[in-house]
Amino acid sequence: MGVQGLTSFMEENGNILKDVHLRNSKLIIDGSNLFNLLYFDSGLDQSHGGDYDVFEDQVCKFFKALRDCDIDPFVIVDGGSDYTDKKFETLKERAQSRINTANDLSMGLQGRGGILPTLIKYVFKQILISLNVPYAQCICEADQDIASLARSWNCPVLSNDSDFYIFDIQAGFLPISHFHWQKVSMQRGSSIRYIPCKQYTTTSFCRHFNINRKVLPVFASVAGNDYIKLHNMGVSLRWEEYSSMKGRFARFNGLLNWLTHFHGQKDALDSVLRLISHSNNRQKTGAALQGLSLGIEEYHLPPSCLEWFFNDGVGPGPGRLPEPLRVLPDWTLLPLMEGRLPSCMVDVLLLGRMMQGAQVEDPRLPCGNNTSRSIRQVLYGLLLSGRRADHSSQRPPVDDVEEYYREGKNLTSSMVEAILPSAAEQMQLDTLHQAPRSVQLKVFLETLGVSQSTLSGVPPHLHLPVAVTCYWLRHAHPPPELPVLQALLLGLVYGELCRQRKSQRGFMEGPVLERLRGLIQRGRRSLDLGVAHAYSQWQCCLKESLHLNQLLCFPLAEPQCAWLYKGTLVHQLVTKLRGGLTPDSLLMGDLGSGQLYRAMLGAILNSHDSHEAAVIPFVSGLQRATPPSLTQPLDNLTASLHILALEYDDDDGAGGGNKSKPEDDMGWTLVSVRTRHKSKDRFNRSRNPEFSRKQGRIGWE
Numbered sequence: 001m002g003v004q005g006l007t008s009f010m011e012e013n014g015n016i017l018k019d020v021h022l023r024n025s026k027l028i029i030d031g032s033n034l035f036n037l038l039y040f041d042s043g044l045d046q047s048h049g050g051d052y053d054v055f056e057d058q059v060c061k062f063f064k065a066l067r068d069c070d071i072d073p074f075v076i077v078d079g080g081s082d083y084t085d086k087k088f089e090t091l092k093e094r095a096q097s098r099i100n101t102a103n104d105l106s107m108g109l110q111g112r113g114g115i116l117p118t119l120i121k122y123v124f125k126q127i128l129i130s131l132n133v134p135y136a137q138c139i140c141e142a143d144q145d146i147a148s149l150a151r152s153w154n155c156p157v158l159s160n161d162s163d164f165y166i167f168d169i170q171a172g173f174l175p176i177s178h179f180h181w182q183k184v185s186m187q188r189g190s191s192i193r194y195i196p197c198k199q200y201t202t203t204s205f206c207r208h209f210n211i212n213r214k215v216l217p218v219f220a221s222v223a224g225n226d227y228i229k230l231h232n233m234g235v236s237l238r239w240e241e242y243s244s245m246k247g248r249f250a251r252f253n254g255l256l257n258w259l260t261h262f263h264g265q266k267d268a269l270d271s272v273l274r275l276i277s278h279s280n281n282r283q284k285t286g287a288a289l290q291g292l293s294l295g296i297e298e299y300h301l302p303p304s305c306l307e308w309f310f311n312d313g314v315g316p317g318p319g320r321l322p323e324p325l326r327v328l329p330d331w332t333l334l335p336l337m338e339g340r341l342p343s344c345m346v347d348v349l350l351l352g353r354m355m356q357g358a359q360v361e362d363p364r365l366p367c368g369n370n371t372s373r374s375i376r377q378v379l380y381g382l383l384l385s386g387r388r389a390d391h392s393s394q395r396p397p398v399d400d401v402e403e404y405y406r407e408g409k410n411l412t413s414s415m416v417e418a419i420l421p422s423a424a425e426q427m428q429l430d431t432l433h434q435a436p437r438s439v440q441l442k443v444f445l446e447t448l449g450v451s452q453s454t455l456s457g458v459p460p461h462l463h464l465p466v467a468v469t470c471y472w473l474r475h476a477h478p479p480p481e482l483p484v485l486q487a488l489l490l491g492l493v494y495g496e497l498c499r500q501r502k503s504q505r506g507f508m509e510g511p512v513l514e515r516l517r518g519l520i521q522r523g524r525r526s527l528d529l530g531v532a533h534a535y536s537q538w539q540c541c542l543k544e545s546l547h548l549n550q551l552l553c554f555p556l557a558e559p560q561c562a563w564l565y566k567g568t569l570v571h572q573l574v575t576k577l578r579g580g581l582t583p584d585s586l587l588m589g590d591l592g593s594g595q596l597y598r599a600m601l602g603a604i605l606n607s608h609d610s611h612e613a614a615v616i617p618f619v620s621g622l623q624r625a626t627p628p629s630l631t632q633p634l635d636n637l638t639a640s641l642h643i644l645a646l647e648y649d650d651d652d653g654a655g656g657g658n659k660s661k662p663e664d665d666m667g668w669t670l671v672s673v674r675t676r677h678k679s680k681d682r683f684n685r686s687r688n689p690e691f692s693r694k695q696g697r698i699g700w701e
Contacts, residue, residue, distance in 0.1 A: 002161045002165075002166075003163065003165070003220050003223050004162075005249075007162045007177075008249075009249050010162075010200070016208050017178065017199065017200050018200075018204065019196070019197075020196075020197055021185070021187075022069065022196075022197050023069045023070055023192065023194040024070040026071075026072045027072065027156060028146055028149055028155060029075045029158045030142065030159030031124065031128075032078045033158075033160045035055075035121070035124045037160065038055065038062060039055055039058075039114075039116060039120065042054070045568050046115045046117075047106075047532070048521075048532065048571045049359065049539055050116075050565065050566075050567050051567060052119065052561065052562040052563075055117075055120070056123065056127050056562045059131075060127065065195065066181070066195075068193050069184060070193075074136075074306075075134065075136070076136050076137075076142050076306065077125075077136070077137050077138070078138060078141050078142045079142070079346055080141075080343045080345070080346025080347045081140065081141070081347050082140055082141050083322065083324045083325055083346075083351075084294070084324075085351060086228075086294050087226050092404070095355055095404060095411050096410070096411045098113070098115060098357070099358045101113045102359060102406075106363060106532070115360060116357075117359075118359060118536070119546075119565070122543070122546060123561045123562045125339045126560060126562065134310055136310065136339075137337055137338070138337070139321070139325060139337070139346060143163050143298075144300075144304070145305070146159070148301040148304035148306070149304045149310075150169045150171060151168070151301060152303075152304065152307055153307070155171050156171045156199065157173050157174065158174045159173065160175060160177060163220070163225065165200060165202075166220045166299050167301065168202050168216075168301075172200055172201045173200045174197050174199055175200065179197045181195050209256045209260070211260050214265055215259050215263075215265060216299070217295070217300075218259065218269055218272065218292075218296060219256065220296075220299065222237075222255060222292065225295050225298070227291070228295040230291075230292075233284060233287055234284060237276065239251045239252075239255040242255070242257045242258045269293075272288075273285055273288065276288050305320055305337075309337050315334030315336070315337050316337075318330055324350055325350070327350060328349065329386075329429055329430045331430075332345070335550075340550060345379075345547075348380060348383050348384070348401055349384075352402060353403075354376065355404045356405040359536040359539070360527070360532050361529070361532060362529040362532070362533040363408055363409050364408075365477070365478075367406040367407065368533060368540050369405050369406075369540050370477075371476050371477065371537040371540060371541055372540040372541040373403075374419075375447055375448070376403075377416060377419040378419055378424070379544065379547055379551060380399075380401045380416070381418040381420040381421075383429055383551070384399045384418050384429075385424075385429055386428050386429045400416060400417055402415055403415075421447055423442040423443045423446050432551065432552070433553050435553075437555060440553055441552075441555035443552060444548060444555050448467045449471060450470050450607055454603050454607050455467060457602055457603055458603050461557050461560070463557065464546070464556045464558070465492065466603050467545070469485070469488065469489075469604055470603070470604055471541055472541045473485065474608070476534060476538070480534045483577035484534050485604070486573070486583055488535070488538065489583075490583060490587075490597065493512070493596055494512075494517075494569060495563030495564055495565070495566065496563065496596060497516075497593065498563055499560060501513070510589060510593070519572045519576060520566070520572065521568040521569075521571065535565070535567070538565075546561075
């Protein structure tokens with residue numbers, strides 16, 4: 001990010017960075033950089049879909065270190081893409097690079113860079129909220145807003161983005177790579193704590209190279225930043241001829257030596273253009289002028305709306321936004337900055353585009369993001385619904401969105417139709433937040449193909465991930481085998497136990513948590529690409545469902561994402577379940593965990609069953625099922641799920657058993673309820689019809 005190679009150049013000229021002790025200060029943190037650092041530097045899993053709980057521990061430790069040193073953090077993360085779209089080529093290059101990295105990891109290779117888990121931004125945001133750390137999501141990219149706020153508050157910026165070597169921030173830039181938060185120290189003879197780090201200022205840089213700070217943006221643009229790379233335009237300038245050194249940094253050194261002759265941006269830029277014109281044609285000179293001007297403009301610091309947001313809790317007024325951003329409805333601006341709306345909506349509304357992430361998958365299979373496409377289609381329909389041209393037509397036209405995703409080992413794109421489900425046909429983006437909650441919920445459930453009654457047996461904070469699992473089982477390709485589903489649900493049980501342990505005082509760890517923790521893979525980890533592909537699809541479905549839930553103003557409770565998936569556990573569970581281990585053997589000794597597992601499995605079974613479903617029994621009633629193959633159709637998986645269910649006798653006297661309602665350790669009561677549901681016409685060809693059925697379900701009272 002920023003000027004490629006500049007960070008290494010700074011390291012080579014180490015006397016530019018000054019050792020400082022940071023304490024008792026505000027600190028503006030580039031959040032997108034921080035969660036990259038905390039995940040990758042901690043050596044956390046990248047191949048199995050992520051270990052969010054361990055990441056949460058690292059984030060908590062980091063902010064505790066700041067608190068111990070009386071440092072007040074303000075975390076700012078990127079929002080949508082730059083609305084001018086001048087970084088698009090860079091974004092495509094990075095997307096292809098992530099695909100390459102994911103492919104390397106799928107083969108057991110550790111290449112350059114890394115792959116962040118799908119839900120990392122959600123998890124990071126939720127952790128900061130729980131820690132009461134001030135947090136903001138910018139409307140677009142964050143760099144300018146971060147630098148502007150730091151200049152206004154006269155406090156340093158923490159990041160690893162080399163663009164901050166160019167921004168004129170008086171209080172300085174603290175490179176994350178030199179921010180030793182794990183080595184909190186104490187001043188001699190006092191109890192005052194500080195974090196040792198290195199500080200960069202443009203003053204020290206310009207003094208070292210004898211240049212005027214006004215030409216720094218010219219230096220960055222000519223050297224090549226995210227917005228312009230002259231060599232990609234066929235422009236070649238030999239800055240090494242002006243260098244006083246040899247080696248890989250001769251280009252930077254020569255360019256800086258050449259810039260010592262200029263005192264302003266215009267003179268320096270004009271001279272660069274004359275050099276280009278001398279050795280290239282006029283057409284290239286014109287393109288270079290446009291590109292360099294845009295690159296230089298990025299280091300101009302306009303007033304930031306972040307100060308009003310952090311001080312007064314208000315979003316930017318429409319008049320403070322650049323004209324292109326005024327397509328965003330007023331009601332969305334504050335939730336966007338609070339992270340309560342997905343930043344991808346900015347790209348959809350402004351650019352008509354969605355750039356999909358990359359995960360470790362089987363490259364021979366279609367991209368895992370394809371599985372969640374029909375959820376995104378509804379997201380697009382809701383976002384673009386204000387562009388209806390003909391209100392009288394039965395199916396109003398809406399725009400298509402261009403999606404970029406992996407095909408094989410390459411980045412590709414296709415146009416995806418935006419769709420409005422029947423429940424949302426009267427919705428408009430401008431008034432989406434005013435729609436009745438019942439309508440918002442209906443749209444969400446209709447999109448995922450799940451009935452509200454199906455979820456009634458599940459704790460409310462797990463409604464969304466269970467609904468996602470129902471959707472995933474119908475749409476995943478290849479269809480997931482039974483141990484993959486069982487391991488996923490056991491992982492949710494593990495996460496729930498960990499969540500309770502962290503949030504409840506006096507929580508006693510039981511045998512289930514101990515058993516599951518003992519199965520977590522450690523050390524060198526093998527990888528089953530089929531399992532990785534299935535779970536990648538599930539996480540994609542979960543992410544898009546979280547986005548849709550946010551846009552619909554949270555008709556379902558947003559789950560704590562750190563506890564929903566642990567890759568090094570669920571992958572190992574699949575292996576053990578295939579080898580003969582049964583869920584009941586893992587859940588023995590904790591009735592509450594068994595109830596939760598049964599509730600989730602029962603909801604999934606009921607969601608797919610077109611016949612009367614048996615109520616799922618407790619752990620002791622589990623029967624072993626033979627795992628279906630990866631190529632089995634979904635109906636066969638449903639049949640396999642039925643093997644897990646014993647016939648339930650409604651008569652209390654049958655079998656002489658005691659039919660009293662057991663309660664788990666969270667105070668829920670398990671009851672049996674019978675309901676009927678009518679099938680509904682689906683709203684587009686990509687949807688599967690919802691089955692008409694009688695359902696048995698379990699509910700918490």
